[in-house]
Amino acid sequence: MRLSSLVLIVLGACAVFPGAKSLRAADERSTSFTVSAPVINFRVPTFTRDGFRSWLVCGAQGVYVNETQLNVVDLNLTVFAGNATNKVDSIFLSPSAIALIGEGSVRGPTTVRVITDDFEATGEDWLYDHRQNKVFIHRNVRVVFHARLNDILR
Numbered sequence: 466m467r468l469s470s471l472v473l474i475v476l477g478a479c480a481v482f483p484g485a486k487s488l489r490a491a492d493e494r495s496t497s498f499t500v501s502a503p504v505i506n507f508r509v510p511t512f513t514r515d516g517f518r519s520w521l522v523c524g525a526q527g528v529y530v531n532e533t534q535l536n537v538v539d540l541n542l543t544v545f546a547g548n549a550t551n552k553v554d555s556i557f558l559s560p561s562a563i564a565l566i567g568e569g570s571v572r573g574p575t576t577v578r579v580i581t582d583d584f585e586a587t588g589e590d591w592l593y594d595h596r597q598n599k600v601f602i603h604r605n606v607r608v609v610f611h612a613r614l615n616d617i618l619r
Contacts, residue, residue, distance in 0.1 A: 471600070476558065481511075483578065491507075493583050501511075501536050503526045503527060503528045504524075504526070504527040504528075504529075505525070505526055506525060506526075507523065507524055507527050508521065508522070508523045508559075509521070509522045509523075509611055510522075513547045515548075516552065517545070517546075517547050517549060518545040518547070518551060519545055519547050520542065520543065520544055520545065521542070521543040521545070522537070522539045522540070522541075522542050522543075522564075523538035523540075523541040523542075523543075524537040524538060524539055524540050524541065524556075526538040526539070530562075532566065533565060533566050533567050534563060534564065534565060534566065535563070535564040536562070536563055536564075537561070537562045537563070537564060537567065537571075538559075538560070538561060539559075539560060540557060540559045540560075540562040540571070540573070541556070541557075541558055541560065542556070542557040542558075542562075542571065542593075543555075543556050543557075544556075544557075544595075554581065555579060555580065555581045555600075556579070556580040556581075557571070557577060557578070557579055557593060558577065558580075559573045559575060559576060559577045559578070559591070560576065560577040561573050561575045561594065567615070568594075569594070569595045569596045570592060570593060570594045570595060570596075571592075571593045571595075572591060572592040572593070573590075574589070574590055575589060576588070576589050577589070577591040577602065579593075579600055582611065582612075583610065583611055583612040584608055584609060584610045584611060585608070585609045586600070586602060586606065586608045586613070587602075587605075587606070587607050587618075588602035588603070588604060588606040589602070589603070589604040589605050589606050590602070590603040590604045591603065611619075
């Protein structure tokens, strides 16, 4: 499931919080939201079309900026295999992140810690592209490999 689905779930949750208003557009089929209060200590699971867990997004605070951006404080993003194994593929931890809904990505100008079975990486100024399943870390990168690297220097 993509970030756009995540934001729709978060937006639905925002509608029940004080300070959130649902504004009916001229077209009866569409609804827009304005949110004046952040969502505090949230957990939003997402699922594949087959019903398997895809993501679990947790944060100390989520702020809806607009239709394309959700700002998250103390992000804890768990990415699952998306199948019956329910295996955790990776975990992303960051004090500040920006979810870009239309792009299916999450980025942050501050630090990130990425944890997998094979490696652990830290750094700053990062981007996770869910569609490509790639992580880009641009500054102060440190990677520790847990997997065996045979003949790496040959």
